[in-house]
Amino acid sequence: MSENNILLRVENLVKYFPITRGIIFQKQVGAVHAVDNISFFIRRGETFGLVGESGCGKSTTGRTILQLYRPTSGHVYFDGIDLTTIKGQELRRMRRRMQMIFQDPYASLNPRMTVGEIVGEPLIIHGVAKGAEVRERVEYLLSVVGLNPVFANRYPHEFSGGQRQRIGVARALALQPELVVCDEPISALDVSIQAQVVNLLEDLQDQFGLTYLFIAHDLSMVRHISDRVAVMYLGVIAEMASRDEIYNNPLHPYTQALLSAVPVPDPLVEEKRRRIILEGDVPSPVNPPSGCRFRTRCRLAAEICAEQVPEWREVLPDHWVACHMVV
Amino acid sequence: MAELLEVQGLETRFFTRDGVVHAVNGVDFRLQQGETLGVVGESGCGKSVTMLSVLRLIPQPPGKITGGSAVFQGNDLLKMSEEEIRHIRGAQISMVFQDPMTSFNPVLTIGRQLMEPLELHLGMSRTMARERAAQLLEMVGIPQARDRLNDYPHQFSGGMRQRVMIAMALSCNPQILIADEPTTALDVTIQAQIVELVKKLRDEIGMAVIWITHDLGIIAGIAHRVVVMYAGYIIEEAPVKELYGNPQHPYTLGLMGSLPRLDERERRRLVSIDGLPPILYELPNYCPFAPRCAYVIERCWNENPPLVQRSVDHKVACWVDVAEGRRPA
Numbered sequence: 001m002s003e004n005n006i007l008l009r010v011e012n013l014v015k016y017f018p019i020t021r022g023i024i025f026q027k028q029v030g031a032v033h034a035v036d037n038i039s040f041f042i043r044r045g046e047t048f049g050l051v052g053e054s055g056c057g058k059s060t061t062g063r064t065i066l067q068l069y070r071p072t073s074g075h076v077y078f079d080g081i082d083l084t085t086i087k088g089q090e091l092r093r094m095r096r097r098m099q100m101i102f103q104d105p106y107a108s109l110n111p112r113m114t115v116g117e118i119v120g121e122p123l124i125i126h127g128v129a130k131g132a133e134v135r136e137r138v139e140y141l142l143s144v145v146g147l148n149p150v151f152a153n154r155y156p157h158e159f160s161g162g163q164r165q166r167i168g169v170a171r172a173l174a175l176q177p178e179l180v181v182c183d184e185p186i187s188a189l190d191v192s193i194q195a196q197v198v199n200l201l202e203d204l205q206d207q208f209g210l211t212y213l214f215i216a217h218d219l220s221m222v223r224h225i226s227d228r229v230a231v232m233y234l235g236v237i238a239e240m241a242s243r244d245e246i247y248n249n250p251l252h253p254y255t256q257a258l259l260s261a262v263p264v265p266d267p268l269v270e271e272k273r274r275r276i277i278l279e280g281d282v283p284s285p286v287n288p289p290s291g292c293r294f295r296t297r298c299r300l301a302a303e304i305c306a307e308q309v310p311e312w313r314e315v316l317p318d319h320w321v322a323c324h325m326v327v
Numbered sequence: 328m329a330e331l332l333e334v335q336g337l338e339t340r341f342f343t344r345d346g347v348v349h350a351v352n353g354v355d356f357r358l359q360q361g362e363t364l365g366v367v368g369e370s371g372c373g374k375s376v377t378m379l380s381v382l383r384l385i386p387q388p389p390g391k392i393t394g395g396s397a398v399f400q401g402n403d404l405l406k407m408s409e410e411e412i413r414h415i416r417g418a419q420i421s422m423v424f425q426d427p428m429t430s431f432n433p434v435l436t437i438g439r440q441l442m443e444p445l446e447l448h449l450g451m452s453r454t455m456a457r458e459r460a461a462q463l464l465e466m467v468g469i470p471q472a473r474d475r476l477n478d479y480p481h482q483f484s485g486g487m488r489q490r491v492m493i494a495m496a497l498s499c500n501p502q503i504l505i506a507d508e509p510t511t512a513l514d515v516t517i518q519a520q521i522v523e524l525v526k527k528l529r530d531e532i533g534m535a536v537i538w539i540t541h542d543l544g545i546i547a548g549i550a551h552r553v554v555v556m557y558a559g560y561i562i563e564e565a566p567v568k569e570l571y572g573n574p575q576h577p578y579t580l581g582l583m584g585s586l587p588r589l590d591e592r593e594r595r596r597l598v599s600i601d602g603l604p605p606i607l608y609e610l611p612n613y614c615p616f617a618p619r620c621a622y623v624i625e626r627c628w629n630e631n632p633p634l635v636q637r638s639v640d641h642k643v644a645c646w647v648d649v650a651e652g653r654r655p656a
Contacts, residue, residue: 192599196601202596219589260519262589264547265546267568
């Protein structure tokens with residue numbers, strides 16, 4: 001795999017959020033270990049799925065990549081340029097090449113702006129277009145995402161959840177980005193509408209050669225849309241492989257449990273399935289377990305799991321896992 | 328099997344400033360003893376309102392049950408006095424809600440809230456109720472149950488809170504448990520815990536369960552029989568294997584096609600249902616699914632199809648026979 005095929009490379013990324021006490025003199029008393037030393041890469045034109053349960057750090061990862069949060073340590077290389085070391089004008093120029101689609105189509109659109117203003121704003125901010133050109137471009141973008149260009153004069157509240165998400169997609173595409181971070185773009189939508197938005201994202205990828213970082217908790221949907229998948233647990237990546245490999249040959253005990261927990265819409269399959277039921281809840285990221293993060297709920301946990309952080313290693317070609325018990 | 332609950336012609340309306348919302352439009356279903364009925368549909372299809380109407384928990388005004396009956400053990404729940412239904416609610420028919428964060432009173436301990444129905448419905452003394460509350464928490468798998476009775480709801484995680492909710496719902500040994508999207512707010516691994524718990528308790532106690540959800544995956548694993556709702560109507564009803572193996576209504580077909588499956592081998596394009604669910608200010612005199620339907624024929628625009636028996640165990644509300652090889656254009 002040649003290096004220039006890789007669009008995004010994340011190395012040892014760490015993001016802690018400080019917990020402070022006191023009103024005027026704030027003293028740091030601890031930290032939420034939201035993302036703790038993760039490394040992965042995304043190839044140009046692929047869809048990389050990042051899955052995990054709530055609070056596992058998947059959204060923080062997405063935001064830290066875009067430098068919406070500055071990382072505590074580690075590096076994010078976008079097309080070879082380390083985003084963590086640049087700022088100001090330089091960073092803004094890079095931002096044009098990566099955009100985000102948010103989870104909540106109700107909260108991520110300004111209710112006092114028209115759809116045309118929302119979709120056109122990035123063009124004006126980045127000085128890509130002005131005047132009549134903006135208008136033209138907005139109409140084109142709306143038609144690309146399957147909305148009637150006449151809607152440009154309407155306000156977000158006049159649209160349904162699925163249509164709003166299309167507006168969010170149009171805004172993300174305005175600057176012709178290379179990377180789009182989709183942070184749970186469909187989880188607020190109804191099933192029949194989810195399929196519409198996913199099909200749209202797939203079509204746009206083919207049309208514009210986009211690279212997606214697709215963050216979600218729905219494993220079936222991630223399997224459907226992704227080329228490669230990483231599974232996160234409590235701030236770390238447990239396993240990473242191609243979509244078929246991770247679903248057919250999961251090696252990490254957490255991945256196995258997670259996959260077995262997902263219901264399949266077929267009573268004949270459900271009848272025969274054996275579930276691995278995890279005990280208890282996810283521990284607090286403020287004070288995560290020593291060694292392997294998953295050991296408190298792991299059925300294979302041994303002494304070494306409490307003592308040493310498992311190494312992040314490639315056990316099969318393109319199949320990475322962090323577990324002491326995997327040979 | 329004995330009939331436990333029979334709902335017929337249930338109609339619920341909401342009288343809002345913008346107009347009358349026709350939330351439930353003549354719903355019929357039956358529930359047998361020990362049976363699990365799955366109720367599937369998207370948001371706004373009337374699945375929750377139907378069950379809330381049966382228990383008379385609709386906020387009134389603006390809501391109003393405008394017709395129908397719900398016969399439970401020979402008595403019509405919709406006609407009895409407020410006093411009478413209070414003895415049934417929580418005691419013989421109980422409900423678990425979607426959001427475990429907001430369904431508790433935050434200023435009372437879990438113990439206090441668990442003991443309340445025991446004292447009210449079963450007339451237990453305080454000490455007895457406390458004892459039973461601890462047993463219930465143990466039954467739903469909460470460690471150190473006795474100590475945790477003194478904790479407040481915020482001291483429990485989401486999954487634990489849903490367990491407490493289930494313990495509370497089961498406290499008076501109900502004959503029917505209505506679970507309204509009980510796992511939607513939870514993570515998949517916790518969802519699996521809760522589903523297993525309800526299945527286990529259901530089989531132990533022998534109660535009937537009505538499980539409301541939008542997730543066809545969960546229903547496949549837990550229900551015996553399924554009704555699919557759309558726009559306030561039941562549009563299809565069948566035993567679970569029949570429904571998944573042989574879906575007849577175009578909407579059900581669409582729902583199945585729009586779901587990606589974890590065990591899918593080949594990448595296929597998802598079948599999406601075009602358009603949006605209707606807003607029910609007016610009852611259409613045509614099939615409410617017609618504007619989004621791929622199989623629509625002229626008759627669909629003239630008459631709303633009733634729910635009719637198509638085979639021994641399968642009811643469908645549609646003018647078209649999907650199986651006849653009519654493919655969408």
